[in-house]
Amino acid sequence: MQILVPIDGSDCSFRALEFATEFARRYExxxxxxxxxDAETDATDDIADRARELLAEAGIEDQPEVSTDVELTFRPANRVGEGILELVEERGYDHVVMGHHGSGAVERAILGSAAHTVIEEEAVPVTIVP
Structure with a gap:
C-alpha cells in the first residue's frame, strides 16, 4: 500500500502525518x-523540516516533497485538492491521509476545501484527521 500525506503547515496536517506514520507502520x-x-519560502522550508523530524521520529525514510503550483491564486484549496488527485492518479497512491480545519460553510464557499475536493472525487480512500 502507498499512502500520500499532503501537509499545509497547520496543526491538523501534522496530526494527520503523525496518524499516517502509525498507519503505515502498522500495515507495512x-x-x-x-x-x-505557489512559491517556496522560508515557511515552506519550516514545514518540510518539521515533516522530516516527524518522519525521523517514526523511523520512516521519506523526504517531504514540495510541489510548486503557480495556479494557486484563485480558490487555492480547490486547486490543492486537484493537485492531490493528480498525484494520486500519476503515482498510483492507494490511500490519502490528510488534515481538515473544520472550516465553516462561508469559508468553504469562498476558499474551497482541499479535503472536500479529494473526498468528493471518490478516486481513492481518504482518512481525514481533525
Missing part, C-alpha cells in the same frame, strides 16, 4: 509526504 505501507504551494 510506504508513505509519501507532499506540500503543495
Amino acid at each position: 505501507a510506504s508513505l509519501h509526504v507532499v506540500h503543495i504551494t
